[in-house]
Amino acid sequence: MSARESRLRLGLVFLLLLVLHFYVRPRFGDSRAAPDFLAMAVLLFALRSTPGDAAVVGLCTGLLVDALTPGRFGANALAHSVVGYLASWGRAVFFADNIVVTAGFFAVGTWLRNLLVLLASGTGGADLLTQALVWSTLQALSTAACGTVLVVVLRGWLDIRILE
Amino acid sequence: MSALGRPSPFGPDRSSGRRDSVLALFSVVVSLVFLLGPASWGNTAGSLVRASVLRPFLWLQAEAVAARTSRARFAVLESERDSVAFTAQQVPALQVENERLRRLLGLAQRLTTPYIASEVLRQPELADGRTLLVAAGADRGVRPFDPVVSPEGLVGVVQTVEPTTSIVLTWAHPEFRVSTFVGDGAVAGIIAAAELPLGSNPMLELRGIPYRDTVPIGSAVLSSGLGGVYPKGIPVGLVAGVLREQPGWERIYLVRPAANLAAVSHVLILRGGPGTPVDAAFQPGAAP
Secondary structure, eight states: OOHHHHHHHHHHHHHHHHHIIIIIGGGSSOTTTSOOHHHHHHHHHHHTSOHHHHHHHHHHHHHHHHHHSGGGTTHHHHHHHHHHHHHHHHHHHTOOSBHHHHHHHHHHHHHHHHHHHHHHTTOOHHHHHHIIIIIHHHHHHHHHHHHHHHHHHHHHHHTOOOBO | OOTTSOOOSSSSOSSOOHHHHHHHHHHHHHHHHHHHSOHHHHHHHHHHHHHTTTHHHHHHHHHHHHHHHHHHHHHHHHHHHHHHHHHHHHHHHHHHHHHHHHHHHHHHHHOOSOEEEEEEEOOOOTTBTTEEEESOOGGGTOOTTOEEEOSSSEEEEEEEEOSSOEEEEETTSTTOEEEEEETTTTEEEEEEEOOOOTTSOOOEEEEEEETTOOOOTTOEEEEOSTTSSSOTTOEEEEEEEEEEEETTTEEEEEEEESSOTTTOOEEEEEOSOTTSOOGGGGOTTOOO
């Protein structure tokens, strides 16, 4: 598979996750624990790209989220950029192609993204603890579950190696 | 090549490189500019993003929310429709009860003897119908052996009186008896519950009719006032046919009860004693 074709497929998956985020996610009851398809998209992109590209995609995705939650514009952009860069870099340096590690990759990435957003937007005190320890953890787990399923389903199409 | 030795699909090396550093730095700087800069910058950028890139996705989200809201509204409408249907099912029963109460009120206005109006407290028991529990007791002046009537006719007699309730022995009870006459009074007999095969509708039988007397089908059977319990003139039923006979000696007639115990919800307990005729109150054409 050529680099161009790989990018095209990755772009289509990214678009699919955008649609899922805006069309499927509102149907979940409590959205605080619902899987975050945008974070999933950034992390999936980070799996298949260089850290610099992942950071830029994280920036763009974060700006989209900031446009939807304009309370502290830039917080999501910063968080997604950092997580995208670290995810891609960490993936290349540390991670094996293992399904459990992939699930952990999505969980930690989502949780770290949430923590950075909370810190950058000035959330503090008990609210920070509740959000970080309860809701962020739940969302990280749900995102990890969905992300792992997505990777397993699309591993052939995206040329991702998964060792079971 | 990556640190694990995997070839990168897009570049020569993923973990290092000037390009990655520059892009990452650029991303962080842009984010910080928006984060630390004037709020108007963020508002403007957000507005632009919402009006362009996010526009189709926000439309999608609006559709999703509308679908979810529609489902919730549909559930509310369904529950409201069910409630209305349930209420509508009760309307015929309420109309019947209303009609019965009107007739009972008319009877009460026509009665010249003292009476006590009472509700029937139905019990879901197998033997319900042979006795009835009514919501009037000694506190309201009910006494044993007071006759109990409905607008259609005789229901029974008070058997037991308690402080706030009473038990009525109805015409369906095997021990129920009432002295009656048929039509113009030429033929007299005793009414009791008929012994019919299991599953038959409860009926009465008119006993003690001499073989020489013939009772036309459809004749009204009224209480005679004899026996010291029931006043004269309470409708008991209509003759439906000959039940059995002892040739040359006696005929026993089947009588369709005037008062349907299954439909009785309110009754009048007569307090005037057996000496006060009530036949005028039960005349078909009597004015309320």
